[in-house]
Amino acid sequence: xxxxxxxxxxALLNLLAAVSPGxxxxxxxxxxxxxxxxxxxxxxxxxSTALAIHLIYCAAGVGYIISTSPFLYxxxxxxxxxxxxxxxxxxxxxxxxxxxxxxxxxxxxxTRLQAFRTGFLTNxxxxxxxxxxxxxxxxxxxxxxxxxxxxxxxxIIILTAFTWFTIVSIFLTQQNVRRVFLKYEKGIxxxxxxxxxxxxxxxALTFL
Numbered sequence: 001x002x003x004x005x006x007x008x009x010x011a012l013l014n015l016l017a018a019v020s021p022g023x024x025x026x027x028x029x030x031x032x033x034x035x036x037x038x039x040x041x042x043x044x045x046x047x048s049t050a051l052a053i054h055l056i057y058c059a060a061g062v063g064y065i066i067s068t069s070p071f072l073y074x075x076x077x078x079x080x081x082x083x084x085x086x087x088x089x090x091x092x093x094x095x096x097x098x099x100x101x102x103x104x105x106x107x108x109x110x111t112r113l114q115a116f117r118t119g120f121l122t123n124x125x126x127x128x129x130x131x132x133x134x135x136x137x138x139x140x141x142x143x144x145x146x147x148x149x150x151x152x153x154x155x156i157i158i159l160t161a162f163t164w165f166t167i168v169s170i171f172l173t174q175q176n177v178r179r180v181f182l183k184y185e186k187g188i189x190x191x192x193x194x195x196x197x198x199x200x201x202x203x204a205l206t207f208l
Contacts, residue, residue, distance in 0.1 A: 029120045039115040040169025046119025048162040058133040080125030085201030092193030099191040
């Protein structure tokens, strides 16, 4: 019972981080609208798996090393930035899909692995995720915190992200929502692409 406030605090902070617009959100929206609900859900799964990686190395103290080493931080920052810009340019140049809403599956859909990989790389290459979870472990979790509490908090973080982004994917692939998207597809693709490029540049210009 004494750890319930701690768990609640972490859950709230993580939920706020998940719902705030960022690379993960934009990539989930992009893959859900351009491709399919399945692609959006597997993108969410990739994001959640990447979160597990962040949690593991932050708990092990590697996150501290990355955050205090300008060289390592810069490597992760520029790789992540380059990936976001690359995906943004691809989205910006995407042509209209001309999808028939009566089709159950599109030939241009991403494979499960492609969608998973996109979500995974978007999150795992984001240096801000490292700093976020490092801050969480530094200021919320002490050396006396039991292992089962840390595991519980980690599970909540992963499940919260997966649930939220899956909900986003399901909502965006409703027929009425897709009709609006297909009507304004070219403009939406350019907006999403521009936002990804903006986020990539922002990540590249982030300093410790």
